[in-house]
Amino acid sequence: MNKRISVLDLPNSYVGKSVPRPNAKRLVQGRGTYVDDIELPRMVHLAFHRSPYAHAKILSVDCDDARAIPGVVGVYTMDDLKDTITPWVGTLDHLKGIKSAEQWPLANGKVFWQGEPIVAIAATSRAIAEDAADQILVDYEELEPVTDMMTALDKDTPVIHPELGDNLCFQRGVDSGDVDAAFENAAVVVEDSFRFNRHTGVTMEPRSIICDYKPADGELTLYMSVQCPHMSKNLFAEHLGLDENKVRVICKDVGGSFGIKIHTYSDEMAAGAIALKLGRPVKFIADRLESFTTDIHARDHRVTARAAFDADGNLLAIDMDDVTGVGPYSVYPRTSGIELNQVINLTGGPYKHRNYRVDGKVVFLNKNVMCQYRGVGHPIAIAVGEHLMELGARKLKLDPVALRLQNFIPQDAYPYTSPAGAIYEMQSHHQCLDKLVEMMDYEGLRSEQKSLREQGIYRGIGFASLIEVTNPGPAFYGVGGAKIASQDGCTLRLDPTGGVTATTGVTEQGQGTETIIAQVVATSLGVPIETVRVVTGDTEAVPYGGGTWASRGAGIGGEAAFQAGKALKENILDLAAIILQAKIEDLDIIGGNVVDADGGNERLSLAELGRIAYFRGDTLPVDAQPELVVTRHYTQRDYPFVFTNAAHACLLDVDIHTGMVKLQKYWVVEDCGRVINPKLVAEQTRGGVVQGIGPALFEECLYTDEGQMINGSMADYLVPMAAEMPDIEVGHVETPTETSELGAKGVGEAGTAGAPAAVMNAINDALSPFDVVLSDMPFTPDKILRGLGKI
């Protein structure tokens, strides 16, 4: 019996070390391969004529002038593609009552948002295709657009899709404990209303696809900038009527995704249909305006919420109403209802209250579609819950840190079922917040804040404690009928040289997936990390898996890689024992060599073992067949998801004369279970925090009442830039999950999840001398000055 400690804890383990990313080298040399870098013979380029209206009936479409332009290969309306592609509906069986209308790749008689594609033009260059798109003449009958989520369900509001009966997409509530009694008996009640702004991902590389259909084989190869290659393979096959095994998705470098590149987009599906029509490669690269008006938007919520406390400061209850205004469709296949589910699951998540009520509604609007973006529901839930905690602390005259520590779920109560029904395996809220307060020198900052106020400088300190959904099981999508894998796999091959090729279904968008998989494999198998080559993103090459979503790469993909490493090690040692005429239990693999388990004497290099296995099988006993390729899969089945937790703090100054916010510093203590690569965890956290600061201070998709997006350019839509961002200090607490041997949880979204709350709380702390409380994001200078009564 092997009584040694886990290989993860050995000094030569790569797990826990900040190994640099081997794939970064090509990117700093400009030698990456993004989809637009790929040129194929006879490839045509797509451009779209898109609706200028948010809601209109199409009376006629005249494509004659467009067709006449030299270089135009094909012009397509929906009628031209109906024999090639089927429509889709963005619902899931486990979201009870969710409804949406049939969606086609091109407008089918009506348009429902500004930017919806109506006509697709294929031409020998993008420039010619755009010239032709300008020549399309469409006759519209304008219809009244529905653009206000608060009146979308009113009787006199037009119904966007008459066949659905009303504009309600999804509704869900929870009513746990006795909320009314808790509020009646409360010593302190706080409440506020919130506005969460519609924003979007702004990936540096826009959505990109090449569809290469070869009629002779009936095979479709998709070069995509995407997070979930297998999901895309399934969807294109299903809606283009192809066998799934005739569709291959190749995803090389991805220039940012953040949840944007995980959904079904009309223009990309149209590209697939047109490739089938033409029998030649079709490329579509969204331009920046197309990105702003058709990449999914996120987080348009209006919330009212209240919390009840007893006189000692114990949180008794949370009660909230949430309305989300999505686009004219629930997005396929993940739906636009999942975010409400997350808000319900997560609000007040760190705390011990037992009374909880949410009434949530998701309504259709004539704006761009809205769906899951980094953090999915977390920023709303955390901002609401943490704002209520700050208001509570203020009214109770307690320190906000003390109030949180007092109300966290007691450490001995885990595993814990929340009043929303979520199950937490184990959290470390107290430990994270204690560490955070120490890292930031909380007491010192409070006294500095006091003295600065005397000088007229209004500094604020804001906190956010949070939980994050990671490592999802099939409960997330699979049970709802979506073909989105929650399991993932890793195949390892010992090559004749002694190197290892690892292929995995989890994917890389720059977060470092390939690096951590290499770390885990090298550790589990006992080989130098330089000898492990990781391949991702090609459905023809990798095991069937879910890719990147819900912070699952390290936790799910990592565990599959760990188990694959163990299995390959066993097979290698089986063979080594035969070659060396030794007992398996007396052997181990360290540093790429088979060694004596006791003492570590080198017995056989893996290169030599590979040589014998692959080329000199004649020297082995007749019943010894080396098996040097193994695959292992992992499904997290113990819980619907494995929750992580973190504590954030933001330090900023509000200039009460200009309304400008100057971020000074930001701290995060993150518990994502076992940390595979501290540097990459810190960088995911930093990037995530900045992506959460964006919508708190700058980012908003601005629409007119007519449904026109008025800031669809990078000059008009503001994102965080380097000069405005603070340094972000990251600390780690490690509570490995017992759901897997590796013990890793996810970390990709926690930064984005917590930052809006921490920034909001810091602004309100800064403005506390003026008794001003703001909860309408983004906190732009004009809103701050208005709050202060200065304008």
Place this chain on the structure above:
Amino acid sequence: MNITITVNGEPMVRSVEPRLSLVDFLRAEGLTGTHAGCEHGVCGACTLQLNGQTVRSCLTFAVQCDGQEVTTIEGANFPDLQEAFIENNALQCGFCTPGMLMTANDLLQENSSPTRDEIREAISSNYCRCTGYQSIVDAVEQVAKQRSEVA
């Protein structure tokens, strides 16, 4: 129009449409390290050197570059900066990286010992959506220090 343009030291004689941007010209030549992010001069992903000056290649027409010298990331000579980006994980998806490197290189040529605030100010011409910028600041600061120690 016919133009002669020297790209990374290699003279190219080409016939181009007047409306062709420099970034599209270079990409069509297979030099795909220069990226088009916004095509209106805001994001900085297409930043490169034209006659030693840092410019946006999406706002520059290929025909304007007749007789000029262009250096793209494929021909750039700042291995220490590239190495520091890897070491500090100053890139994730890598799409902004060639332009970010060009901008950082430009800063270090003008100011050999920039403060962190000066670095942040200088790279504020370039979007990065992944890193949150701190690691880029770290990398540039590290290179400035390394170069001053060598010098």
